[in-house]
Amino acid sequence: MTAIVVDGLCKSYGAVEAVRGVSFHVEEGEVFGLLGPNGAGKTTTIEILEGYRTRDGGDVTVLGVDPHTGGRKLRERVGLVLQEAAVPPMLSVTELVELYRGYYPSPRPAAEIIELVGLTEKAGERVRKLSGGQQRRLDVALGLVGDPELIFLDEPTTGFDPSARRAAWEVVRNMRTLGKTIVLTTHYMDEAQYLADRICVIAAGQVVAQGTPETLRAGTDQVTHIRFELRDGLAVATLPLKARIDGGVAIIETATPTRTLNELTTWALAQGLELPNLEVARPSLEDVYLELTKNE
Amino acid sequence: MSSTGIALRQVSFEQRSFWRNPASAFFAFLFPIIFLVVFATLFKGQKVQIGSVQTSYDDYYIPALVAFGVMGACFTNIAITLSLRRDNGILKRLRGTPLPPWAFIAGVVGSSIIVSIVLALLTTVFGILVYGVHVPQHVDAAAVTIGVGALAFCALGMAMTIVIPNAEAAPAIVNGVFLPIVFISGTFFPVASTSVLAQIAEWFPVRHFINAMFTAFDPAHQSSSGFNGTDLLIMAAWGAGAVVLSVLRFRWEPRKG
Numbered sequence: 001m002t003a004i005v006v007d008g009l010c011k012s013y014g015a016v017e018a019v020r021g022v023s024f025h026v027e028e029g030e031v032f033g034l035l036g037p038n039g040a041g042k043t044t045t046i047e048i049l050e051g052y053r054t055r056d057g058g059d060v061t062v063l064g065v066d067p068h069t070g071g072r073k074l075r076e077r078v079g080l081v082l083q084e085a086a087v088p089p090m091l092s093v094t095e096l097v098e099l100y101r102g103y104y105p106s107p108r109p110a111a112e113i114i115e116l117v118g119l120t121e122k123a124g125e126r127v128r129k130l131s132g133g134q135q136r137r138l139d140v141a142l143g144l145v146g147d148p149e150l151i152f153l154d155e156p157t158t159g160f161d162p163s164a165r166r167a168a169w170e171v172v173r174n175m176r177t178l179g180k181t182i183v184l185t186t187h188y189m190d191e192a193q194y195l196a197d198r199i200c201v202i203a204a205g206q207v208v209a210q211g212t213p214e215t216l217r218a219g220t221d222q223v224t225h226i227r228f229e230l231r232d233g234l235a236v237a238t239l240p241l242k243a244r245i246d247g248g249v250a251i252i253e254t255a256t257p258t259r260t261l262n263e264l265t266t267w268a269l270a271q272g273l274e275l276p277n278l279e280v281a282r283p284s285l286e287d288v289y290l291e292l293t294k295n296e
Numbered sequence: 297m298s299s300t301g302i303a304l305r306q307v308s309f310e311q312r313s314f315w316r317n318p319a320s321a322f323f324a325f326l327f328p329i330i331f332l333v334v335f336a337t338l339f340k341g342q343k344v345q346i347g348s349v350q351t352s353y354d355d356y357y358i359p360a361l362v363a364f365g366v367m368g369a370c371f372t373n374i375a376i377t378l379s380l381r382r383d384n385g386i387l388k389r390l391r392g393t394p395l396p397p398w399a400f401i402a403g404v405v406g407s408s409i410i411v412s413i414v415l416a417l418l419t420t421v422f423g424i425l426v427y428g429v430h431v432p433q434h435v436d437a438a439a440v441t442i443g444v445g446a447l448a449f450c451a452l453g454m455a456m457t458i459v460i461p462n463a464e465a466a467p468a469i470v471n472g473v474f475l476p477i478v479f480i481s482g483t484f485f486p487v488a489s490t491s492v493l494a495q496i497a498e499w500f501p502v503r504h505f506i507n508a509m510f511t512a513f514d515p516a517h518q519s520s521s522g523f524n525g526t527d528l529l530i531m532a533a534w535g536a537g538a539v540v541l542s543v544l545r546f547r548w549e550p551r552k553g
C-alpha cells in the first residue's frame with residue numbers, strides 16, 4: 001500500500017515560489033527522508049501533507065484522503081512533530097502525555113511512550129524544567145502517543161548535540177520496527193542516510209534526486225578520487241598523470257578509476273616507488289548531496 | 297470518550313496550568329485582592345452617590361471589584377495566555393491532534409469561569425467580613441450577571457488575540473485597551489452618569505457589567521429582582537460580536553515574519 005502520494009505539488013507565498021512541482025510517493029512501513037538545505041521547501045511540503053497549509057496546485061493523498069479535508073478522522077491516524085513547537089510548561093511529563101492520550105481513540109500506554117523517548121527518569125518533572133533537547137523528545141512522544149500509522153517529523157534533531165541525535169535516531173528506528181510509516185525532513189545528509197529507506201532531495205522547491213541512499217550515490221556522474229601522499233622523493237612534476245595537491249596529498253580525479261590506477265601503479269613499480277597511504281575513494285553521499293544542491 | 301468528558305479534561309488541564317503559573321495566578325487572582333484591600337482602606341467610611349441612591353463606598357466597590365475580577369480572569373487572562381501559546385506553537389500543535397477546537401475552547405472558558413467564581417466569592421466574603429458591606433440582595437441575579445459577564449469577556453479575550461501581533465506585545469495591548477476603559481467605567485470610584493467619561497464608557501461593556509453587579513448586590517434595596525436587563529443585553533451583544541469575530545478570524549498559528 002502507498003501511504004502518501006504527492007503529484008505536481010505547487011505552493012507560493014506571494015512572489016516566493018516555495019514548492020515548484022514536487023512529486024513523490026511514500027510506501028507503507030518505510031522511512032522516507034525529505035532532504036534539502038534551509039529554504040528548500042521541506043516544511044511547506046510536510047505542512048501541506050499535515051493539513052496545515054493549502055496548496056496552489058497538484059494532487060496530494062495521505063492515507064487515502066486529501067489532507068486538507070481529512071479532518072479529525074485523519075488526525076486520529078497521523079502523529080506529528082512540528083519544526084517549531086513548544087510543549088505546555090506547567091504540567092509534568094506524565095501529565096502531558098496522559099492529556100494527549102485522551103485525544104486519541106487507542107493510545108499507547110504513557111509509560112511505554114515515555115520510555116521510548118528516554119524520559120523515564122524525568123517522568124515526574126515539570127516540562128519547563130527539562131532541557132531543550134528533552135522538551136523536543138517529549139514533543140516526539142506526543143507525536144507517537146496516539147499510536148499513529150503515519151508519523152511526520154520536521155527536522156527532529158536540529159539543535160541536538162551528537163549524543164542526543166544518536167538517541168533520537170534510535171527512537172526513529174524503534175518506531176520503524178513497530179511498522180510505522182515515517183516521513184522526516186532534515187538538512188543533515190548523514191541523518192537521511194542512517195534513517196531513511198528512501199530519500200528525496202529537494203532544492204529551491206524542486207526534486208533534484210530521489211531514491212535509496214545507494215542508488216543516489218550510484219546515479220551521479222561524480223568522479224572517483226585517487227589520493228596518496230607526496231613524500232619519499234615523490235614530486236608532482238614527475239607524476240605521469242595530472243594531479244592536484246592539497247596539503248601534501250596528491251589527488252587524481254578520474255571517471256575511469258581502474259584504468260587510471262593501473263597507469264599510476266605501473267609507473268610507480270617501474271620507478272621502484274611506493275605510493276604512501278594510497279587511497280581510492282568513491283564519492284560519499286555527502287559529496288553527492290553537496291553536488292546536487294550546490295546551486296543554492 | 298464523551299464530549300463532556302473531553303471538555304472536563306481540558307478544564308482540569310487549564311486549571312492546573314493556571315494555578316501553577318505564578319504570573320497568571322498573581323495577575324488574575326492576587327491583583328484584584330490587592331486592589332480590594334488598597335481601595336477599600338483608602339476610601340473607608342466615605343459615601344458615594346449612585347444615581348439617586350447614596351451608599352457607602354464599600355457597598356459600591358465590592359460588586360464593582362467582583363466584575364473587575366471576572367474581567368481579569370476572563371478577558372485579560374485569555375487574551376494573554378492564548379497569544380503566548382499561539383506564538384510558541386502550542387496551539388498549532390494542538391490543532392494537529394484530533395482534539396476538537398470547541399473542546400479546547402470549552403476548557404479555556406470553563407477554567408476562566410471557575411477562577412471567576414472563586415474570585416467573586418472571595419471578594420464578597422472579604423467585603424462582608426472585613427469591610428462590613430451588605431450581603432448581596434439577589435444571589436440569583438448576581439450569579440446570572442457573573443455568568444453572562446464571564447462568557448462575554450471570555451469571548452472578548454479570544455477576539456482580542458486577533459489584533460495582537462505577537463506574545464511580547466500582548467500584555468501592553470491588552471492592558472492598554474482594558475485599563476483605561478476600566479477607569480472611566482468607574483471600577484475604582486463611581487463616575488457620575490452625566491459626565492463625559494461615563495458617556496464614553498456607556499459604549500463599552502465594562503460599565504454595564506459593574507452596573508449589573510451593583511443592581512444584583514442592591515445594598516439600598518432599589519430593585520425588586522436584581523436583574524438589570526439593559527446592561528445584561530449590552531454585555532451579551534458585545535460577547536456575541538466577539539464570538540462571531542473569533543469564529544471568523546481566530547488564528548492558531550503565529551504570524552510569520
Ligand SMILES: Nc1ncnc2c1ncn2[C@@H]1O[C@H](COP(=O)(O)OP(=O)(O)O)[C@@H](O)[C@H]1O
Pocket residue numbers: 013016017018036037038039040041042043044045552
Ligand atoms: N508562511 C510563509 N510565508 C512566506 N514565506 C514562507 C512561509 N513559509 C515558508 N516561506 C518561504 O518559502 C521557502 C521555503 O520555506 P520552507 O518550506 O520553510 O523551507 P525548509 O523547511 O526546507 O527550510 C523559503 O523561501 C521561505 O522563506
Ligand SMILES: [Mg+2]
Pocket residue numbers: 042043044083154155
Ligand atoms: Mg523547515
